[in-house]
Amino acid sequence: MGLGKRDEENPVSEDEAEAEKQKLRPEASVEMEMKKLPLRVKDANYPEVIPGHSEPLLKVHHLKYLLLGFNCFITTLGLVMLCVAIWVRVDPEFWEYQSTLDVDNLKTVCVLFMVAAIIILIIGFLGCFGAVAEKRWLLILYILIFGLVFVIQLAALVLMWYAPYSSTIKVELEKQILTQIKERNTDDSSRYFVDFIQEHLECCGSISPRDYVPGDLTPNSCQRSDTGNIHEIGCATKMLSYIRKKAGIFGGIALPILLVQLLALFAAGCLIRSLKMESGYEM
Numbered sequence: 050m051g052l053g054k055r056d057e058e059n060p061v062s063e064d065e066a067e068a069e070k071q072k073l074r075p076e077a078s079v080e081m082e083m084k085k086l087p088l089r090v091k092d093a094n095y096p097e098v099i100p101g102h103s104e105p106l107l108k109v110h111h112l113k114y115l116l117l118g119f120n121c122f123i124t125t126l127g128l129v130m131l132c133v134a135i136w137v138r139v140d141p142e143f144w145e146y147q148s149t150l151d152v153d154n155l156k157t158v159c160v161l162f163m164v165a166a167i168i169i170l171i172i173g174f175l176g177c178f179g180a181v182a183e184k185r186w187l188l189i190l191y192i193l194i195f196g197l198v199f200v201i202q203l204a205a206l207v208l209m210w211y212a213p214y215s216s217t218i219k220v221e222l223e224k225q226i227l228t229q230i231k232e233r234n235t236d237d238s239s240r241y242f243v244d245f246i247q248e249h250l251e252c253c254g255s256i257s258p259r260d261y262v263p264g265d266l267t268p269n270s271c272q273r274s275d276t277g278n279i280h281e282i283g284c285a286t287k288m289l290s291y292i293r294k295k296a297g298i299f300g301g302i303a304l305p306i307l308l309v310q311l312l313a314l315f316a317a318g319c320l321i322r323s324l325k326m327e328s329g330y331e332m
Contacts, residue, residue: 109183109327112320116180119313124173126306131166133302134159137295161205162299168198169306176313180320188321192314199310206303213293223285226255233268244270250287253280 138159172195179187212218226246233240247253253271254260258279261267271279 109320109323112316112323113180113183116313116316116320117177119309119316120173120176120180123176123306123309123313124170126302126309127166127169127173130302130306131163131170133298134162134166137299138163157208161201161208162303165198165202165205168194169310172198176317179317183320183324185321185324188317188324192317192321195310195314195317199307199314202303202307202310206300206307209296209299209303213289213296218292219285219289222288223255223283226284226288227260230255230260244268246284246288247271247280250284250291251280252282252284252287254283255285256283257281 172191175187176191176195179191226243229239229243233243247268247270251273253267258267258271258281260283267279273280
């Protein structure tokens, strides 16, 4: 039987004849399939499409400006975080409390945030330059350093929120304030510290006014200025509330920074991928 021929009762259809031709010429089907593949178009008016990808890649310049915006925002927030950390560290009341009491966790948190804020400022400039220059190696370095700083900040944030609400720090505050109360009659610095916190925090004693031994006069700093009554709340409780308030300020600033940093890391990763694909598929 010849190609495209049958007996008179069963003639060959056009589709069957075309199929027979394609079987004899496999290279023709390959050419037709290749024509169906989308080509990458280097045109600013059209999205770039890579063979094998059904969706167009996000343009490099879109990611570049997105990362640039993130880093400008991060740099600004880092500057704010540095200012707040310095303010808390040099605040007269906070300095008076932490210089007399041995509260290492609070000192560590302040130092961690100041160091992290300075590094954030440096990384912000690094990210901006890497995005504008479109240097993959610089963006990879940016992700590595920024990722490490992100982990440090996250650890500091967890420590800052956990420390004021742990039972350990409250017991430690009560013990150290009580020690200062017992030494106030023999040590001028202890007397100044006790009077300072009782006057500014409006409290009396470590746990309560009963911390003063019988026969010992309750200091005037324990009294209300308007009525002369003794404050009933201990200074350990009031100081813990003060520390929690400062922790809330830190958290309110640090949490948005961490979220924006996470988005910046994701944008940097997408930009690296787009730059890699652009260099690998350029025509």
